[in-house]
Amino acid sequence: MKYIRVYWILIACLPRLLQAEDATEIMRKVYDRPDGDDFQGTLRMTLTNHRGSQRVREMSTYSKDYPRETRALTFFRAPADVRGTGFLQYDYDESNKDDDRWLYLPALKKSKRIGGSSNSDSFMGSDFTYDDWGGRKLEDDTHSFLREDTIDGHAVWVIESRPVDKGDTYGRFINWIRKDALIEVKTEFYDRSDQLLKVLDVMEIKRIDGYWTASRMIMRNVQDKHQTLIEQLDILYDQGLDDGIFRVSSLERGRIR
Numbered sequence: 250m251k252y253i254r255v256y257w258i259l260i261a262c263l264p265r266l267l268q269a270e271d272a273t274e275i276m277r278k279v280y281d282r283p284d285g286d287d288f289q290g291t292l293r294m295t296l297t298n299h300r301g302s303q304r305v306r307e308m309s310t311y312s313k314d315y316p317r318e319t320r321a322l323t324f325f326r327a328p329a330d331v332r333g334t335g336f337l338q339y340d341y342d343e344s345n346k347d348d349d350r351w352l353y354l355p356a357l358k359k360s361k362r363i364g365g366s367s368n369s370d371s372f373m374g375s376d377f378t379y380d381d382w383g384g385r386k387l388e389d390d391t392h393s394f395l396r397e398d399t400i401d402g403h404a405v406w407v408i409e410s411r412p413v414d415k416g417d418t419y420g421r422f423i424n425w426i427r428k429d430a431l432i433e434v435k436t437e438f439y440d441r442s443d444q445l446l447k448v449l450d451v452m453e454i455k456r457i458d459g460y461w462t463a464s465r466m467i468m469r470n471v472q473d474k475h476q477t478l479i480e481q482l483d484i485l486y487d488q489g490l491d492d493g494i495f496r497v498s499s500l501e502r503g504r505i506r
Contacts, residue, residue, distance in 0.1 A: 272392035272408050275426060280387045282431045284460055285486035287313040292323075292481055296374060299474035306331060306373070313490050317342045320495035321383075331373065335360075335500040336382075344388035350379060353500045360497050369418035376447060376468040376477040378418060389413060395423070400435060404428045419446070430454055430461040445471055458486040 292308040306328065312321035319340045325331040333355040340348045350363040368380040390410035398405050410422045420443050425435040432454055438447040453465035462484060469476040493499065 272394040272406075273387075275394070275406050275408060276390075276392045276410070276424075277387055279426055279431050279433065282461065285314075285458065287311070287488060287490040288484070288486055289488060289490065290481050290484040291326075292479060294373075294375060295478040295480075296376075297476050297478070304328075304374075311490055311494055313492070313495060322495055322499065325373070334373070336372075337495065337497060337500045338383050339495075340383055342386070344386050348383055350383065351497055351500055358501075360500055376470045376475055380418065381468075389417075390422070398425065400425055400427070403434070405434065417441075427454070432461055432463055440472075447471065457484050460486055 289309075289311045292310055294306040294308065296304045296306070307326045308323050309326060310321065310323045312319060321338050321340070323336045325334040333353075335353040337351045337353075337360075338348060339350075351360045352363055353360040363379060369378050371377070372379050372382045390412050393409045393411075395407040395409050398407050405428060406426045408424045408426060410424060412419060412421070418441075420439045420441040422439070423437040424433045426432070427434045432451065433449075434451045434454070436449040437445060438449070440446045447468055447470050449466060449468045451463045451466045453463070455462050455464050457464075462481065464481045464484070465479070467476055467478045
C-alpha cells in the first residue's frame with residue numbers, strides 16, 4: 250500500500266513537473282533565439298512623467314556575441330545634457346559570474362564601474378533598471394507554465410518566472426511569449442510585496458535581415474505613472490563589428506572610430 254500511495258502521488262505531480270520542464274525549455278528557446286553575430290542601430294527613448302511632460306533621447310548602440318558572453322556599447326547622442334554619456338556591458342552566460350558594466354559621464358571625464366548594488370537603479374532616468382537593460386540569465390529564475398493565449402491575433406505561451414535570489418528587485422514576472430517569433434511581447438513585473446510594478450508591451454515586431462526584432466516597446470511604471478518608449482531605428486545585423494569597439498577606451502571617447 251505504501252508503494253501504491255507513492256505511485257499515485259508521483260502520477261498526481263507529473264503534470265506539474267512536465268509543465269515546469271516545458272516552461273524552462275520555452276524560456277531557453279527565447280534566450281537562444283537567433284539574433285545575429287552582431288548588431289548596431291539607433292534608438293530613440295521617450296520618457297513621459299505623470300504630468301505628460303516628455304524628454305526625448307537618442308542613442309547609438311552596438312553589440313557583439315562572443316563565446317560565453319555578449320558585449321554591448323551605448324552612446325547618447327542627444328540632447329546636449331546627456332551627449333557623450335556611454336554605457337558598456339559584458340553579459341556572461343555563466344550563472345555564477347557577475348556581469349561587468351561601466352558608465353561614462355562626460356562631466357566627470359572618467360568611467361565608473363557599476364557594481365551589483367546598482368543593478369536595480371534606473372538606467373538614465375528611464376523605467377528600465379540596469380538589470381532590465383542588460384537582460385537576465387535563464388538560471389536567474391525558475392519558470393512555470395501558466396496557459397496558452399493570444400495577443401493581437403498571435404498565439405502565445407504565458408510563463409511565470411520567479412527569481413532564485415530572494416533579494417532580487419522583483420518578486421516575479423509573467424511573460425507572454427509569441428510562439429512564432431520566440432519574443433516576449435508582454436511582461437508584467439511584480440515587486441517583492443507581489444504588487445504589480447511595471448508592464449512592458451512590445452508594440453511592433455519586424456523581421457530584419459532574417460531575424461525577429463522587437464522594434465518598438467513601452468515600459469510603464471504603474472506605481473509612479475511614468476513610462477519609457479523605446480524605438481529602434483536604422484537596425485543592421487552581421488556587419489563584422491571590430492572587437493576594439495567594446496572597450497573602456499571607446500566608452501571614454503564617447504564615440505567609435
